[in-house]
Amino acid sequence: AFLDRLVEDHGSIDxxxxxxxxPDKS
Known part of the structure; x- marks a missing residue:
């Protein structure tokens, strides 16, 4: 839910x- 809200705020790309x-690419 938290990530979904950030996605809506920032335009889903980030x-x-x-x-x-x-994980090995982060």
Whole structure:
């Protein structure tokens, strides 16, 4: 829920890729 709110605020791009990036690439 928290991430979803940030996604709405920031335009989905920033957290979209963060959610899709594997742990070894963070």
């Amino acid at each position: 957290l979209e890729w963060l959610r899709n990036v594997p």
